Amino acid sequence: xxxxxxxxxxxxxxxxxxxxxxxxxxxxxxxxxxxxxxxxxxxxxxxxxxxxxxxxxxxxxxxxxxxxxxxxxxxxxxxxxxxxxxxxxxxxxxxxxxxxxxxxxxxxxxxxxxxxxxxxxxxxxxxxxxxxxxxxxxxxxxxxxxxxxxxxxxxxxxxxxxxxxxxxxxxxxxxxxxxxxxxxxxxxxxxxxxxxxxxxxxxxxxxxxxxxxxxxxxxxxxxxxxxxxxxxxxxxxxxxxxxxxxxxxxxxxxxxxxxxxxxxxxxxxxxxxxxxxxxxxxxxxxxxxxxxxxxxxxxxxxxxxxxxxxxxxxxxx
Amino acid sequence: xxxxxxxxxxxxxxxxxxxxxxxxxxxxxxxxxxxxxxxxxxxxxxxxxxxxxxxxxxxxxxxxxxxxxxxxxxxxxxxxxxxxxxxxxxxxxxxxxxxxxxxxxxxxxxxxxxxxxxxxxxxxxxxxxxxxxxxxxxxxxxxxxxxxxxxxxxxxxxxxxxxxxxxxxxxxxxxxxxxxxxxxxxxxxxxxxxxxxxxxxxxxxxxxxxxxxxxxxxxxxxxxxxxxxxxxxxxxxxxxxxxxxxxxxxxxxxxxxxxxxxxxxxxxxxxxxxxxxxxxxxxxxxxxxxxxxxxxxxxxxxxxxxxxxxxxxxxxx
Amino acid sequence: xxxxxxxxxxxxxxxxxxxxxxxxxxxxxxxxxxxxxxxxxxxxxxxxxxxxxxxxxxxxxxxxxxxxxxxxxxxxxxxxxxxxxxxxxxxxxxxxxxxxxxxxxxxxxxxxxxxxxxxxxxxxxxxxxxxxxxxxxxxxxxxxxxxxxxxxxxxxxxxxxxxxxxxxxxxxxxxxxxxxxxxxxxxxxxxxxxxxxxxxxxxxxxxxxxxxxxxxxxxxxxxxxxxxxxxxxxxxxxxxxxxxxxxxxxxxxxxxxxxxxxxxxxxxxxxxxxxxxxxxxxxxxxxxxxxxxxxxxxxxxxxxxxxxxxxxxxxxx
Numbered sequence: 001x002x003x004x005x006x007x008x009x010x011x012x013x014x015x016x017x018x019x020x021x022x023x024x025x026x027x028x029x030x031x032x033x034x035x036x037x038x039x040x041x042x043x044x045x046x047x048x049x050x051x052x053x054x055x056x057x058x059x060x061x062x063x064x065x066x067x068x069x070x071x072x073x074x075x076x077x078x079x080x081x082x083x084x085x086x087x088x089x090x091x092x093x094x095x096x097x098x099x100x101x102x103x104x105x106x107x108x109x110x111x112x113x114x115x116x117x118x119x120x121x122x123x124x125x126x127x128x129x130x131x132x133x134x135x136x137x138x139x140x141x142x143x144x145x146x147x148x149x150x151x152x153x154x155x156x157x158x159x160x161x162x163x164x165x166x167x168x169x170x171x172x173x174x175x176x177x178x179x180x181x182x183x184x185x186x187x188x189x190x191x192x193x194x195x196x197x198x199x200x201x202x203x204x205x206x207x208x209x210x211x212x213x214x215x216x217x218x219x220x221x222x223x224x225x226x227x228x229x230x231x232x233x234x235x236x237x238x239x240x241x242x243x244x245x246x247x248x249x250x251x252x253x254x255x256x257x258x259x260x261x262x263x264x265x266x267x268x269x270x271x272x273x274x275x276x277x278x279x280x281x282x283x284x285x286x287x288x289x290x291x292x293x294x295x296x297x298x299x300x301x302x303x304x305x306x307x308x309x310x311x312x313x314x315x316x317x
Numbered sequence: 318x319x320x321x322x323x324x325x326x327x328x329x330x331x332x333x334x335x336x337x338x339x340x341x342x343x344x345x346x347x348x349x350x351x352x353x354x355x356x357x358x359x360x361x362x363x364x365x366x367x368x369x370x371x372x373x374x375x376x377x378x379x380x381x382x383x384x385x386x387x388x389x390x391x392x393x394x395x396x397x398x399x400x401x402x403x404x405x406x407x408x409x410x411x412x413x414x415x416x417x418x419x420x421x422x423x424x425x426x427x428x429x430x431x432x433x434x435x436x437x438x439x440x441x442x443x444x445x446x447x448x449x450x451x452x453x454x455x456x457x458x459x460x461x462x463x464x465x466x467x468x469x470x471x472x473x474x475x476x477x478x479x480x481x482x483x484x485x486x487x488x489x490x491x492x493x494x495x496x497x498x499x500x501x502x503x504x505x506x507x508x509x510x511x512x513x514x515x516x517x518x519x520x521x522x523x524x525x526x527x528x529x530x531x532x533x534x535x536x537x538x539x540x541x542x543x544x545x546x547x548x549x550x551x552x553x554x555x556x557x558x559x560x561x562x563x564x565x566x567x568x569x570x571x572x573x574x575x576x577x578x579x580x581x582x583x584x585x586x587x588x589x590x591x592x593x594x595x596x597x598x599x600x601x602x603x604x605x606x607x608x609x610x611x612x613x614x615x616x617x618x619x620x621x622x623x624x625x626x627x628x629x630x631x632x633x634x
Numbered sequence: 635x636x637x638x639x640x641x642x643x644x645x646x647x648x649x650x651x652x653x654x655x656x657x658x659x660x661x662x663x664x665x666x667x668x669x670x671x672x673x674x675x676x677x678x679x680x681x682x683x684x685x686x687x688x689x690x691x692x693x694x695x696x697x698x699x700x701x702x703x704x705x706x707x708x709x710x711x712x713x714x715x716x717x718x719x720x721x722x723x724x725x726x727x728x729x730x731x732x733x734x735x736x737x738x739x740x741x742x743x744x745x746x747x748x749x750x751x752x753x754x755x756x757x758x759x760x761x762x763x764x765x766x767x768x769x770x771x772x773x774x775x776x777x778x779x780x781x782x783x784x785x786x787x788x789x790x791x792x793x794x795x796x797x798x799x800x801x802x803x804x805x806x807x808x809x810x811x812x813x814x815x816x817x818x819x820x821x822x823x824x825x826x827x828x829x830x831x832x833x834x835x836x837x838x839x840x841x842x843x844x845x846x847x848x849x850x851x852x853x854x855x856x857x858x859x860x861x862x863x864x865x866x867x868x869x870x871x872x873x874x875x876x877x878x879x880x881x882x883x884x885x886x887x888x889x890x891x892x893x894x895x896x897x898x899x900x901x902x903x904x905x906x907x908x909x910x911x912x913x914x915x916x917x918x919x920x921x922x923x924x925x926x927x928x929x930x931x932x933x934x935x936x937x938x939x940x941x942x943x944x945x946x947x948x949x950x951x
Binding site for chain 2: 107109110111125127128129143145146147161163164165199201202203219221223224225237239241242243254255260261278279307310313314317
């Protein structure tokens, strides 16, 4: 919690109304009168007009759309201002000063570290050199292999299995940019949620959300060395094969299959029961129930036909 | 060891003959009268007819091929039944209740954990925060960098070097599927064998076999962030460059070179002295002694010519 | 330090002049009279003629170019001879027998191991199960997440952030080859330098240099599962997105962007402010200020046009 005046000062911005205590940042839609928010994406103009935020960082151009109950902080680059302020709300990570709550029926191997306020439920089995952050919730019968790292605030559902070296909840790769070309880190305040029966492969990495949650739904299985960007949402019973990479805010339906070394470009949707063949590169939203492949992406059946056409072309030329 | 009747009950299957003590699952070919096996791949019909297994899970269609000395367990989906039962044979991993045998001439850094019954031979050098499972055998003069994880039952040959964060023996990515689209984990009972003078790069992952062994032969060198699937066999003196991925059951000959970010589709063979250029994607078996590239894969010399043809086509059109 | 005669004996080579104490290997250009060097790349002939090395391994063909103040060691394969000898100069890694110097204002979590002679400056925050080697220098206000490994001699600048599981300074993937096809490891004696405000993503790997340094310059941000080869140099304020791979000795200018799963072939230069789209494969040097894509690489605008031309071709054929 910090005064709006303190935040404004840190961002080199000013405001005219009353000072108040700010809990944290929040998106326009979720913000309450105790939150500060920002407007930098014109697609969210309706959210701006109806936001309940106590204060909003905005460019002069859109100042007139800020609701009267919100303080206005004018900035040439609200996203950059938000990046600077996001650091002020960041907590010390992996804090261990307070105890965790471990069920009696939990197997805790040597050299396991569990952060303040975390909970591990009965039947879970945690192997050596695992590091679990603060305020993490580990459900029942969860199996965590050695040297896994789970960042603060993650929620791991019952019966999940996490293979060795996997990283759950690393900072998303998000920066605002100055005119000089410097990258200003956006501190991530969200978390990762694994629903029940999810499996994560060895040395895979799952970034946590900026706000809200990166979510892997029930029964989804992820192979080794897979990258899941911040704010992704993966539907139930999906399969993500080794070395696939999902850019931030990809949204997959249920029973989606992503082949080995396939990828998505982020901020797109893949429908239920879609399959992406190995190496397929998804750069825009696609409907479910079909098999895709290639880069640029096409139907896998087309990709095979096109390769045959190219082979004939190469023979003749 | 458990009674066949107990197993059958767990799989919701029945059988008519005598009950007996089952040691574990095994493939049709390797099974003894104390093993249970399953038939789900029609290519293995000869193995079914000649199997010595004490019991075999089979569809009604193939029931008549089961040898008379084997009990028959009828299942609509033997692979799925096997998946359910595979969990029953799984041991608690990374068990440390019993001592390991460490040679006096071994360097053991702080925070190293070594599981029950494992052996580390003289001259080996194990760095901090390494986790070694149960019944692992580490040979002579092996160098293991920090935060490496070696799963149960692995065999690491003399003079191997394992760079930091590598994972040796993670569960293979294998599931049977229900009609509802759920994925039922196949518990892996095999291991990983690294022969002598193998080097594994930082944060690479090598899955262990379902049954039998994933094998990396003498003198093979593997770079960083490489994925080796379950049951792969890599010949001697091969070179696997960073971020390459080998799908399950790939079989490489000796002195094979796989370039950076190259990949195989699994269940295929690459002949001795073959080279796959960077990004090459191998989707079927190829003979040795040649240089390949592209995806779909072709001879690298063809790939270069084809790119030139395409460049001319783009100029004219 | 060891006698030249000892080294020569280990390499099965002879020399005719006076014996002397050799400090270590060095490239021709940097070698002093207390160093041994080698000549195996004809492009470095000028370096050979002007080297100050106390001894030089050389083929008979180039013997006459060795300066008179240098001892001559004749070898059919100087690179291979150097590989054999490089092992003799290798120190025991991650040595902890001597104390490190930790500022009082440092947060050290449980299970952190820091090697002999390392320095951690004030304000740095080191989380559980981190392993730091010997003679490492960690600057001010550095944040190191759990299970990170930093190899010997690395230098981490002020305000760097290293996400969980990242490996800084792993051995480069370099081998000399015998006539029999064996790979003889070249022990790496260089280090990694991260300048200030660099961020490294989860489970990324950065190899240290053979000689000299792998350098990541000020303010550069690297995402998860990225591979940076030995002796790379990445300019200030660059952005390397997840699963990109830079082969050894790639040299990037400032504000270069490498998209997800992109790659370089090594020993090439990318100019300032160049952008490589996701999956772009850079196989030769390119100038700055442009956007590239595809594999083979072209201007991204061309790549898009070419894809449209191919789509028309596929429709007609």
